[in-house]
Amino acid sequence: MKKRPRIIGIGIATMDIYCHQKRMYPGGNEFNIAYDAKLEGADAGFMGIFADDTVGGILEKTLTDAGIDTSRSHHETGSSGYALVNLQDGERVFLDWNKKGVTDLYPFQFTDAEIEYIRTFDVACISWGARVSKEMIERLAKGGVTICYDFYDNFTKADIQEISPYIKYGFFSCSHIGEEKTKEILEKCVGLGCRIAIGTRGANPAIAYDGREFYTQDVCKVKATDTMGAGDSYISSFLTNYLSVEADESLTTENKITASLKKAAEFAATVIVKDGALGVGYDVDPDRLSDIINL
Template sequence: MLKVLGIGDNVCDIYLHSGEMYPGGQALNFAVYAKNLGVSSAYMGVFGQDEIAWHIIHTLDALKVEHVRCRQYEGENGYAVVNLVDGDRVFMGSNRGGITKEKPIVLEEADKEYIQTFDLVHTSNNSYFDDQLKSLHALEIPISYDFSNKWEDWERTARICPYITFGFLSCGSMSQEETQQICKKVHQLGCKIVIATMGSKGAWLYNGELMLFQPPKTVEAIDTLGAGDSFATGFLVCLSKAQKENPDKLDTDSSYREQIFKQALEEGAVLAAKNCLVRGAFGYAAKIPESVLQKLI
């Protein structure tokens, strides 16, 4: 059975207009979405010791997402403040990861042994994990990395790309032609498979031989939070299943590889559209703690 692991950021997304907060974070969302797809998934990250942290932990327990290698320290958990404008999420600010920024994951030998039981690891630009990518890469497990829109820091992107198999980019403000050129540049820097999402304008994949376009699945969005993460999860789960079932064929048969890439892009787009009909990244609302509310107001 396919096993995947999200390493890095966890937050609660705080909706001041409704007085609610929802669990989220790129790495945590990946683990939850994969679990919802029927995949064995786990999450590794850093929690604070406040009401936000406990809500996320209790949610992972309710969803049966394993988190045995997480750390928890005294301090503030990560959170982000979100507003909705016609169903589109707009980030208003954050505490920059809270305790995760102060005490990020540093891989120990026990962590590495644990990670080697998985088929894929997904992390992100918000995870304070970049300096661990070399050690992770040495374990010879495919690494997926979500740059969001931070790929524009080309010096940082150049440092990351040699260690990752999959790179996800947010290119919503770019034209189709600009996005294709960006995909090619990221591939040239060492990332094997580049996927650029453009919101309602679709997505592109480039692997050095194929440049494939995925049209969007249009819905009347309630909340677009988590759309990119769900696209990435749908894509990665589909492709990783094919890799596990037919590794030689995927590597050697170009027509089969193109077929699987197209199928994975389609499944990513379908999952992203479905996710736009859910409040928060994946639901599980809770009331914003009074201590956090007072600070933000």
């Protein structure tokens, strides 16, 4: 029997600014996951750091307008995160970004009350870029929080060694390495305690590993308008679909994973034909960013 999953993203809220379009699009790894999970039918929350500038207000309103709970987010004086972005044949290219936004300056320490709130969700999604320390990952796990961690594409052996014991789901961007190396990484992650590890590989089939066998899933080939947020949408869709059937004893583990991988590939294909990560955008004058961001 399916249930309605509860998924929270803890981490990045940022604004992707496309100067050539004079448009800006809300985004950020966990921001996108929360938004997409809501689209997929989950109860979604986001816990991040919002700045006291115009962009900070836009970022939070984008989520609340979508019915996503931001009530435990922090609000700080400072600059919203932003990135300057260009597109090359549908591939997003980061030109520059600010490195002292409020997410960087005010990392979460997590009070007992915050951990109790996070525990009301089936899974908390955190990424390498969320500025959540390895010590805080351990604290959350020991506090009873189920964690999904996105290692990005710049993961190290130390990252895998130190984080894998405390997470249930691990995601890796592996388009820069081959199939066998991807499998080695997934095996290492699961061997250290992670339940399911998944490597996305760009246009090549994704690979998942659950400690017993490997699963592969082809991408759904479409002409990309903008690949921003593709990996985040994959994570949100996999989790939403897997959590909805995880307790269904009539389905095998293999069927649960393969069906969720397929749904994730299908959903990601709908996202890369949107503008920005979410298809939500606003006009902007790139020469007047200081009017809306505390630079």
